[in-house]
Amino acid sequence: MADRLKFDLVSPEKLVLSAEVDMVEVPGAEGDFGVLPNHSPVMAMLRPGTLTVESDGKRQSFELDGGFVDVTPEGVTVLAENISGA
Amino acid sequence: MASLKELRNRIASVQATQKITRAMQMVAASKLRRAQEAAEAARPYADRMGAVLGNLAASINDVETAPKLLAGTGSDKRHLLIVATAERGLCGGFNSSIARLAREDAQKLMADGKQVQILCVGRKGHDVLKRYFDKELLEPVSYQGLKSIGFDQAQEVAGRILDDFTADGFDICTLYYSKFENVISQVPTGLQIIPARFDDSQTPELGGAAYDYEPEENDILDALLPRNIAVQILRALLENAASEQGARMTAMDNATRNAGEMIESLSITYNRSRQAQITKELIEIISGAEAL
Numbered sequence: 001m002a003d004r005l006k007f008d009l010v011s012p013e014k015l016v017l018s019a020e021v022d023m024v025e026v027p028g029a030e031g032d033f034g035v036l037p038n039h040s041p042v043m044a045m046l047r048p049g050t051l052t053v054e055s056d057g058k059r060q061s062f063e064l065d066g067g068f069v070d071v072t073p074e075g076v077t078v079l080a081e082n083i084s085g086a
Numbered sequence: 087m088a089s090l091k092e093l094r095n096r097i098a099s100v101q102a103t104q105k106i107t108r109a110m111q112m113v114a115a116s117k118l119r120r121a122q123e124a125a126e127a128a129r130p131y132a133d134r135m136g137a138v139l140g141n142l143a144a145s146i147n148d149v150e151t152a153p154k155l156l157a158g159t160g161s162d163k164r165h166l167l168i169v170a171t172a173e174r175g176l177c178g179g180f181n182s183s184i185a186r187l188a189r190e191d192a193q194k195l196m197a198d199g200k201q202v203q204i205l206c207v208g209r210k211g212h213d214v215l216k217r218y219f220d221k222e223l224l225e226p227v228s229y230q231g232l233k234s235i236g237f238d239q240a241q242e243v244a245g246r247i248l249d250d251f252t253a254d255g256f257d258i259c260t261l262y263y264s265k266f267e268n269v270i271s272q273v274p275t276g277l278q279i280i281p282a283r284f285d286d287s288q289t290p291e292l293g294g295a296a297y298d299y300e301p302e303e304n305d306i307l308d309a310l311l312p313r314n315i316a317v318q319i320l321r322a323l324l325e326n327a328a329s330e331q332g333a334r335m336t337a338m339d340n341a342t343r344n345a346g347e348m349i350e351s352l353s354i355t356y357n358r359s360r361q362a363q364i365t366k367e368l369i370e371i372i373s374g375a376e377a378l
């Protein structure tokens with residue numbers, strides 16, 4: 001099993017980020033949650049907030065204006081409009 | 087036979103036209119690249135959205151409680167056709183082929199006794215369809231003068247459709263646009279967006295684990311389905327933009343070549359008649375001298 005997470009951050013206009021990461025923290029509609037590798041499958045709405053990606057000890061954050069996250073055994077996909085910050 | 091002066095003017099005007107078509111071809115080529123990139127960049131979102139929704143739709147067993155955008159209104163009497171075309175002409179058969187497909191479908195539906203409404207996005211489709219339909223046409227949406235189509239525009243169109251759907255204005259919505267295959271081939275396509283149809287083959291393998299939903303499935307569907315409409319429209323508009331430039335490039339390339347051929351044949355005629363005139367003058371002089 002992979003000990004890293006395949007992460008895709010997609011906006012309607014382009015693929016913002018596609019990378020292998022260690023952890024993703026998303027602003028869920030019913031509370032923030034972190035996703036580590038081998039997370040159980042989840043589909044959740046996102047509220048406007050900050051999404052943080054951790055990779056090799058480095059943190060990268062994005063401001064989202066709401067969206068949607070899909071966690072599958074293959075990885076995490078975040079669909080969001082109006083993504084800003086790098 | 088036209089006079090020499092007439093021929094000279096003709097050649098000059100064809101040359102000017104050729105200059106214009108050549109410039110348009112080059113402009114279309116550079117715009118095409120950008121439009122193609124935009125269309126390709128939009129693909130991941132639409133594909134993922136489709137996969138996620140297909141997944142969700144498959145997990146909903148109870149059709150009774152499913153949102154209307156997915157299950158439909160239970161009737162197929164009233165159709166809304168969205169016809170996406172370009173704002174400008176001079177792009178070969180691009181606009182007319184989309185309009186023709188939509189027209190044929192609309193006439194078929196009307197012959198079957200269904201009610202049809204047509205919403206045009208883009209001025210050209212409206213201009214063409216206006217001749218065949220009158221009361222079926224809704225106020226068109228036009229993005230004339232706008233540099234590039236973005237998610238905002240798609241959302242605007244989607245909002246209008248959704249408002250109409252919520253107000254129970256129609257049962258089935260089909261989107262007509264031109265799918266961009268490659269530079270020389272664009273395929274006019276009709277895609278049903280309400281009620282939504284999904285490709286089941288994209289559903290990912292979960293390895294036996296069940297999905298957790300946060301909030302409930304139906305809430306997520308309620309939020310995602312309207313967004314999906316906007317995404318589908320955006321994709322159609324971007325594909326359309328790329329197709330338009332591709333079609334224009336091909337059309338202008340043909341026009342430039344035709345102008346070249348025309349100039350060639352006109353120049354031959356011009357040279358022949360000039361030669362003939364010189365010969366005639368010479369004969370006149372010589373026969374005049376001999377008569378002396």
